[in-house]
Structure formats: C-alpha cells, structure tokens
Amino acid sequence: MLRLLLLALFSFSVLVASGQQVRGRVVDAGSGKPMYMIPVAWDGTASGVLTDSGGHFVIEKHPKSHLLLTRYMGYATDSLIVHSAADTVVEIRLRRDGKVLKEVRIRGRRRATFSKMTSIEQTEVITTEGLRGLACCNLGESFENSATVDVGYSDAVSGSKQIQLLGLTGVYSQMLLENVPFLKGLSAPFGLGYVPGQWMESISVSKGVATVKNGYEAITGTINLEYEKPHKGDRFSLNLYENSDLKSEITAKLNHRFNEHLATGLLVYGTYNAQRTDHIGHDGFADYPLQQQLNVVNRWDYEAPSGFHSQTLFNYIHEYRLGGDMRFEKEMRGSDSIYGFGGTTDRLHFFTKNGFRLSNTASFGSQVAATWFRQDAYYGMSDYRGEEKNLYVNLLVNAEVAGGHTVDYGVSFRYSDVDERLGYFPYLGAVTQNWFGDGDNFDYREILAGLFGQFTFLYGDRFNATLGLRYDYSVPPEERQQVMFAHYAGSDFRSYALTPRLHFRWNVWHDWILRGSIGRGFRTPNLIAENFGILASGRRIVLNEWIAREEAWNGGLNLSKRFKVGDDREASLTVDFYRTSFVSQAVLDLDVAADEAHIYNLDGQSYSNVLQADFSIEPLDGFSLSLAGKLNDVWCTYHNQLMRKPYTSFWKGLLVLSYHTRFDKWRFDLTTQLNGPQRLPLNKGTHQGQTDPYIYMLGQVTRKFKRFELYAGIENITGYVQPHPVIGYDAPFSSAFDASIVYAPLMGRLYYIGLRFNVM
Amino acid sequence: MKKILIVVLLVAISSVTYAQNKKNTKTAEISIPGYCCKGLNATIEKTLAYERGVVEWTLHQDKKSVTVVYREGKTDPVKIEKALAANGVRTANEKPNPRAIEKLPACCQPAARGEASCNKM
Numbered sequence: 001m002l003r004l005l006l007l008a009l010f011s012f013s014v015l016v017a018s019g020q021q022v023r024g025r026v027v028d029a030g031s032g033k034p035m036y037m038i039p040v041a042w043d044g045t046a047s048g049v050l051t052d053s054g055g056h057f058v059i060e061k062h063p064k065s066h067l068l069l070t071r072y073m074g075y076a077t078d079s080l081i082v083h084s085a086a087d088t089v090v091e092i093r094l095r096r097d098g099k100v101l102k103e104v105r106i107r108g109r110r111r112a113t114f115s116k117m118t119s120i121e122q123t124e125v126i127t128t129e130g131l132r133g134l135a136c137c138n139l140g141e142s143f144e145n146s147a148t149v150d151v152g153y154s155d156a157v158s159g160s161k162q163i164q165l166l167g168l169t170g171v172y173s174q175m176l177l178e179n180v181p182f183l184k185g186l187s188a189p190f191g192l193g194y195v196p197g198q199w200m201e202s203i204s205v206s207k208g209v210a211t212v213k214n215g216y217e218a219i220t221g222t223i224n225l226e227y228e229k230p231h232k233g234d235r236f237s238l239n240l241y242e243n244s245d246l247k248s249e250i251t252a253k254l255n256h257r258f259n260e261h262l263a264t265g266l267l268v269y270g271t272y273n274a275q276r277t278d279h280i281g282h283d284g285f286a287d288y289p290l291q292q293q294l295n296v297v298n299r300w301d302y303e304a305p306s307g308f309h310s311q312t313l314f315n316y317i318h319e320y321r322l323g324g325d326m327r328f329e330k331e332m333r334g335s336d337s338i339y340g341f342g343g344t345t346d347r348l349h350f351f352t353k354n355g356f357r358l359s360n361t362a363s364f365g366s367q368v369a370a371t372w373f374r375q376d377a378y379y380g381m382s383d384y385r386g387e388e389k390n391l392y393v394n395l396l397v398n399a400e401v402a403g404g405h406t407v408d409y410g411v412s413f414r415y416s417d418v419d420e421r422l423g424y425f426p427y428l429g430a431v432t433q434n435w436f437g438d439g440d441n442f443d444y445r446e447i448l449a450g451l452f453g454q455f456t457f458l459y460g461d462r463f464n465a466t467l468g469l470r471y472d473y474s475v476p477p478e479e480r481q482q483v484m485f486a487h488y489a490g491s492d493f494r495s496y497a498l499t500p501r502l503h504f505r506w507n508v509w510h511d512w513i514l515r516g517s518i519g520r521g522f523r524t525p526n527l528i529a530e531n532f533g534i535l536a537s538g539r540r541i542v543l544n545e546w547i548a549r550e551e552a553w554n555g556g557l558n559l560s561k562r563f564k565v566g567d568d569r570e571a572s573l574t575v576d577f578y579r580t581s582f583v584s585q586a587v588l589d590l591d592v593a594a595d596e597a598h599i600y601n602l603d604g605q606s607y608s609n610v611l612q613a614d615f616s617i618e619p620l621d622g623f624s625l626s627l628a629g630k631l632n633d634v635w636c637t638y639h640n641q642l643m644r645k646p647y648t649s650f651w652k653g654l655l656v657l658s659y660h661t662r663f664d665k666w667r668f669d670l671t672t673q674l675n676g677p678q679r680l681p682l683n684k685g686t687h688q689g690q691t692d693p694y695i696y697m698l699g700q701v702t703r704k705f706k707r708f709e710l711y712a713g714i715e716n717i718t719g720y721v722q723p724h725p726v727i728g729y730d731a732p733f734s735s736a737f738d739a740s741i742v743y744a745p746l747m748g749r750l751y752y753i754g755l756r757f758n759v760m
Numbered sequence: 761m762k763k764i765l766i767v768v769l770l771v772a773i774s775s776v777t778y779a780q781n782k783k784n785t786k787t788a789e790i791s792i793p794g795y796c797c798k799g800l801n802a803t804i805e806k807t808l809a810y811e812r813g814v815v816e817w818t819l820h821q822d823k824k825s826v827t828v829v830y831r832e833g834k835t836d837p838v839k840i841e842k843a844l845a846a847n848g849v850r851t852a853n854e855k856p857n858p859r860a861i862e863k864l865p866a867c868c869q870p871a872a873r874g875e876a877s878c879n880k881m
Contacts, residue, residue: 067867257859662809663809665810706811706812706843760846
C-alpha cells in the first residue's frame with residue numbers, strides 16, 4: 001500500500017486532457033468488507049465522489065490538492081497523499097476509532113529515470129532530474145542514459161540525428177507532445193533538434209504498441225514529452241550553455257499566473273554556433289554545420305472550478321543550417337565545384353486540449369492540433385523542398401462502467417497535405433528512375449477518419465487489461481498520389497485499416513509485475529524525409545513501384561520487480577522482449593550497388609527481435625548506479641536475401657553512475673555506453689561489412705548555489721570518432737561521394753560549461 | 761569515479777574545517793508556526809544549507825522551531841526567515857512564496873498557506 005503511494009508520487013501524468021484519475025476502494029479495516037456510499041474528496045476542494053456498493057470509487061485528480069480525505073461518521077477520518085494519479089489504485093481501510101494518518105515519507109529528490117510500475121504500458125520516465133545531469137541541448141541528446149532509445153547521426157553533413165526504438169528507426173514510434181501527435185511526417189528528419197532539453201519536464205518512453213487512443217501508428221513505441229506547465233513552473237529561469245566548438249545556447253522560461261485559474265508561460269530558446277571545424281577526417285568537410293535556431297512556445301492554461309480544464313500551446317521554430325565543404329558560403333548555392341549543404345526550416349505547431357467532467361464517473365476530452373511546416377534544403381546540387389500542413393482532431397470519452405471497469409471511446413480526424421520535391425542530381429543525370437507523374441514530386445494528401453473504443457478490465461490492483469480496436473477510413477487518394485492506401489501497386493485498393501490492440505498488467509506474486517502487449521499498426525511513409533541521409537551521397541535513387549502503406553505487428557512481454565534493500569533503499573529489475581514483424585514496408589535497399597539506393601515494397605520477411613534487461617540500485621546515500629544490456633536482432637529481406645538491417649547495433653551495454661552530496665550541492669554524473677558492431681551497407685569506402693564495437697562516455701559536474709547552478713562536462717570522453725565519415729570527399733559531385741555511411745560519433749571530445757538560474 | 765570521490769571528500773573536509781574556524785557566531789531561535797509534518801524538514805534543511813553565514817542548525821519538531829547558529833555580519837534572523845519563506849516555509853514574521861508552497865509535500869501545504877493549523881506531528 002505504502003509502496004503503491006510512493007509509486008504514485010513518482011509517477012507523471014500520461015493521460016489526456018480528460019484528466020488523471022485515482023481509483024480505489026474503501027473497506028472496513030476490521031471486517032475487510034467494502035463500504036457503500038462513503039464520501040471520498042480532495043482536501044480543501046469541493047470535488048468528491050461516493051463509493052459504490054462494492055466500495056469502489058473513481059475520482060479525478062484535483063490539480064491543487066494532493067490529500068484524499070475519507071470521512072464517515074463513527075470512523076476515523078482517513079487521508080491519503082496522492083501526488084500524481086496516473087493509473088493509481090488505492091485502498092482505504094477505515095477504522096472505527098482513533099485517528100489514522102498515513103504518512104508517506106517524501107524523499108527530497110526525484111529519481112533520474114524510473115520505470116513506471118503502475119501503468120499498463122511498459123514506461124520508462126526520464127525526469128528533469130535526469131536531464132539536468134546531461135548537457136542535453138535538445139531531445140536528441142536526452143536519451144544518453146536510457147538503453148531503450150538509440151541515437152545516431154543520419155549523415156555526415158547535416159548534423160541531424162535519428163532515434164531508434166526496438167532496433168527500428170524512430171518513425172515507427174510515435175512522438176507526442178503532451179499526448180498530442182507532434183513530430184511526424186516531414187518534421188521527422190530534423191525533429192529531435194526542435195525540442196530544447198531545458199523545456200522538458202519529463203520524457204516517457206513506452207515500448208510496444210500504444211493504446212488505440214492516439215491513432216494507428218506507434219508500432220514500436222511512444223515517446224511522450226511534457227513541457228513545463230505554467231501553473232507549476234518557476235516564475236523565471238534561464239540557462240546559458242557554451243561548448244568548446246563555440247556553440248552557444250540560451251533558454252529562458254517565464255511563467256505568469258493571473259489568478260488561480262489562468263496562467264501563461266513563455267519558453268524561448270536560441271542556439272548559434274559561430275565556427276565550423278574540421279577535426280574529423282581532415283577532409284575539408286565541416287564536422288558539424290553552422291546552425292542557428294530560434295524556438296518559441298507560448299502556452300495558456302485555464303482551469304475552472306467546475307472541472308473544466310483547457311491547455312493551449314503555440315510553437316514557432318525557425319532554423320538555418322549551413323555545412324558541407326569548409327569553404328562553402330550561403331551565396332554559393334548551386335555551385336558544382338564546392339559542395340555545400342544548407343537548409344532553412346519554418347515550423348508552426350498549435351494544439352488545444354480541453355476536458356471536462358460529464359459526471360462523477362465520466363469525462364470528455366478533446367484534442368485539436370495543427371502543424372505547418374516548410375523546409376528548403378540542398379545537398380550539393382540536389383534540391384529538396386518540403387511543405388506539410390496537417391490538422392488533427394481527437395474527441396474522447398472516458399467512463400466507468402459497473403465494477404470499476406472503464407471504457408474509452410471516441411472519434412478522430414486527420415488531414416495531411418504533404419508536398420516533397422526533389423531537384424536534380426546533375427552529376428549523374430539520374431533522378432528517380434521510371435517515375436510516375438511529373439518527375440520529382442512526392443506529393444500526397446491523406447484524409448483519415450477514425451473510430452475507436454477500448455475496454456479496461458480491472459481486477460483489484462492485481463490484474464488489469466485493456467482491449468482496444470480502431471477503424472480508420474481513408475478517403476480514396478487522387479490519381480497522382482505516390483503513397484497510397486493500396487496494398488500493392490495499383491491494385492487491391494484498401495481504404496480502411498483495422499487496428500486491434502491488447503495490453504495487460506498482472507501483479508503475479510509479491511510485486512513481480514508481468515506486462516504484455518500485442519497489436520497491429522500502420523503508417524504512411526514519407527519516402528524522402530525518412531531517408532534524408534541518402535541525399536548526402538552520390539547514390540542514384542531507384543524507385544520502380546508505388547509504395548504501399550506500411551503495416552506491422554508488434555508484441556512483447558515485460559517482467560519487472562522493485563526490491564527493498566535494507567530499510568530505505570530500492571533496487572529495480574526489468575527484463576523485456578519485443579518482436580516487430582512487418583506485413584508491408586517501404587524498404588530502403590543500399591546493398592544492390594554501392595552507388596544506388598533502391599526503394600521498394602517489402603517482398604519477404606522483415607522483423608526485429610529485441611531483448612533488454614535493466615537493473616538499478618542506490619547502494620549508498622546519494623550514489624546510484626544503473627546497468628542495462630540489450631540485444632538487437634533486426635533483419636529485412638533485401639532483393640530476396642534476408643540480411644541484417646544496416647546501422648543497428650547487434651548489442652548495447654550501458655552503465656550510468658550518479659553521485660550527489662548532501663543537499664545536492666555537488667553532483668557528478670558519468671555515463672558509459674558500449675555500442676556493439678553494426679552492419680554497413682555496400683559503399684564506395686574502404687570500410688565494408690561489420691563495424692567495430694566502441695565506447696562512448698560522457699560526464700558532468702554540477703555545483704549548486706542558492707540562486708543558480710553551474711555545470712561543466714565532457715561529451716565523448718574517449719574521443720572515439722568515425723575516422724573518415726565523408727567517402728569520396730575529393731569528388732563530391734560524382735558517384736564516388738557518400739556521406740551517408742555513419743556508424744560512430746561525428747564529434748570528438750567536447751567540453752562545455754553552463755549556468756542555470758531561476759526565480760521561484 | 762574514484763578521482764571524483766576523492767575530490768568530493770576533499771571539498772567536504774575543507775568546508776567543515778572552514779566552518780569550525782569561524783568565530784563571532786550568534787544563535788537565534790526561529791519559530792515556524794507552519795510546521796506540520798516531517799515532510800517540511802528537507803525544505804528547511806536545504807534552505808539553511810544554502811544560506812550564507814549559517815553555521816549549523818537544530819530542528820525542534822515539538823517546539824515548531826529551528827535553532828540556527830550564524831555568523832554575525834554575514835546574515836541575521838530576518839534574512840534567514842526571508843530565505844525560508846522564499847522556499848515556502850511560513851515563519852513568525854514572513855509569508856511564504858505561493859509557488860514554493862506547491863512544491864512542498866502535500867501534508868505541509870495547508871499550514872504553509874495559513875489555512876489550517878495542525879496539532880499532530
């Protein structure tokens with residue numbers, strides 16, 4: 001019971017605007033019988049519910065109050081402290097006399113990462129506490145302490161990073177911002193750079209298929225980001241960062257509360273690096289492009305006493321990058337003698353979430369999000385222009401049915417208008433071969449309407465299971481659409497998608513928790529944006545058929561246990577296995593020839609098996625250690641041959657050490673990653689076949705003072721880098737050129753210092 | 761890691777000797793009427809730990825107060841009370857910062873707001 005509450009304290013919200021719920025049961029402590037019609041309310045508020053005949057209750061978590069009171073004549077008033085309520089199940093035992101105050105020991109410090117024991121999905125949460133130990137300029141650098149997510153560069157000129165979850169690229173997982181779809185479509189290639197690390201309050205990474213509430217995607221997992229909330233955040237905070245390559249960053253956060261209902265927040269981020277360096281390969285190519293970014297968020301939160309809750313967020317990003325040859329300047333765009341990379345991106349994102357209670361046991365939530373995205377980029381002489389507009393509407397109802405079980409149902413609508421244009425590769429004269437329609441357009445428009453429902457079965461706090469189903473109908477595509485809802489080229493057009501998903505959580509024995517999930521998922525590929533790295537090469541893109549919507553099944557099991565070591569120490573152990581198997585997939589085949597990239601529909605098997613184990617312990621006060629290991633077994637059929645998927649480590653090991661002195665005055669963090677070998681695709685370079693394993697380390701020291709803190713750290717302590725990331729750098733406009741073969745860090749040892757200041 | 765631990769130890773030792781060498785200390789008892797549960801201890805201690813001129817302190821849960829030994833000239837009881845209030849602790853003379861109150865453990869919040877008094881520890 002106490003443990004459960006502790007868990008609740010450490011949990012974060014993963015639910016939608018309809019709010020978090022605390023469910024539980026009131027029983028007579030003497031007889032153990034359920035108590036009927038007992039009021040349960042949040043202390044100091046008017047929101048309360050009555051228990052049903054089984055003693056069960058479900059109460060919306062009140063944003064202000066954390067004290068759950070149960071008062072009944074003849075019984076002592078009981079109170080429970082519930083900080084965060086995501087999927088919390090509590091049991092209240094009322095005693096006939098005497099006062100009982102269950103006090104929960106509140107630890108002064110949050111853990112850096114933890115796995116959520118109470119949620120039905122396997123979720124790993126990276127907290128602010130964890131992010132503070134990393135320089136984490138942006139989301140791409142926030143997963144260093146997690147073995148679940150792998151991060152790598154997509155090519156050696158653009159500086160953009162890609163994530164992998166369960167051995168597959170990040171596009172098969174769903175990126176959410178406060179439970180609303182966020183980075184998708186064309187935003188994917190540079191998307192990790194659009195989320196400043198300092199803005200985030202937490203990152204939740206769930207493995208396996210998600211529930212059906214957020215669409216039919218999320219095949220390998222969900223990454224949900226929570227930005228700082230204006231009601232809770234400090235009035236002002238500032239972060240300044242500078243590294244040894246003269247990259248500067250500034251993050252400012254301002255929160256203002258008009259009254260107890262209305263609050264607003266302004267988040268501003270800017271980055272600028274003044275110089276290009278060429279430490280790696282000494283090939284005349286910049287290690288990292290010049291980069292400027294301005295990123296602004298304004299958000300509004302309104303909470304009415306009636307329970308109505310509204311959150312609205314506006315985000316604007318402007319980014320400019322310039323890389324490639326060290327001599328290249330902006331004006332030289334289109335030059336056929338000096339290779340340059342450049343790009344300008346503008347992105348507007350908006351969401352509004354509104355929720356209210358329909359009754360004591362039901363709530364309604366709405367999510368509306370819109371994105372406008374435009375990118376104008378070039379790699380050497382190939383031009384890329386992408387424009388995307390999308391609108392997303394999701395309406396959902398959560399209601400309790402008899403016996404504490406719940407149902408969720410709703411409708412969703414999505415409109416995406418994607419326009420990708422790829423200019424010529426004059427050095428080879430090769431645009432995509434046998435192209436349909438007018439040459440180089442990869443346009444499509446998708447109109448999707450969906451219906452979904454799920455049922456959550458609850459058996460005390462021992463077992464719960466969620467069975468969900470969604471049906472999505474797609475308006476038939478226009479003729480010139482390249483990516484469409486046909487199962488295969490031109491024939492067998494299918495306008496619907498049926499997505500079943502099942503999750504369960506079972507407390508098997510003494511808090512050994514077994515979780516499982518299985519389900520189907522779909523997604524529409526964006527052929528160029530998702531394979532952006534190949535543009536940084538002289539490879540000829542060969543596309544001979546219409547690419548179908550991708551379809552895959554994912555299933556997995558997870559066993560976790562939290563131990564008590566001694567009086568007050570905790571240790572946790574998690575072991576999980578997930579398998580993803582594709583029914584149809586857009587395959588990028590780099591192994592036909594070293595100067596070609598073929599894109600076609602999967603013909604044969606494509607799967608990923610991933611086994612991972614995590615262990616963490618706090619052996620001494622202030623000292624914590626976590627250890628993780630992972631095996632990736634990822635295969636795909638390339639031109640009738642089953643081969644390992646390139647750029648996927650066969651295994652990975654991780655050791656995270658953290659030590660802090662009393663009152664957090666000093667803090668030391670050290671992360672060591674052991675990256676296993678990867679298979680390289682055919683290329684024109686000297687390195688073929690498998691890569692060597694390598695060690696990547698980073699460390700940081702933080703000193704905290706009364707009003708500010710200073711930090712200094714080193715990235716890539718061992719200094720291991722890929723020796724010659726740009727293949728054929730002396731002939732960048734020929735088919736010998738390939739900067740897309742990246743398997744190791746592209747930045748050498750990097751020192752940084754920073755300052756954080758805040759006014760509560 | 762070993763090196764880091766040695767550095768930590770050195771810093772810890774030097775700061776202890778530094779504190780002992782100082783004279784001109786005074787003692788003040790600061791009343792904390794908002795003290796309601798042990799959850800507040802961490803906040804009080806953390807505040808005092810970061811306060812310039814504070815040498816040591818003793819918490820008296822029964823008396824709802826804290827005895828602070830401080831260096832004269834570096835700080836005074838008024839400054840200490842202000843620092844506590846800035847972190848959400850209600851003292852005899854200072855009202856706490858409302859945003860900081862929300863970061864306190866739930867059991868301490870009503871008393872910090874001045875909404876309720878509590879009798880039980």
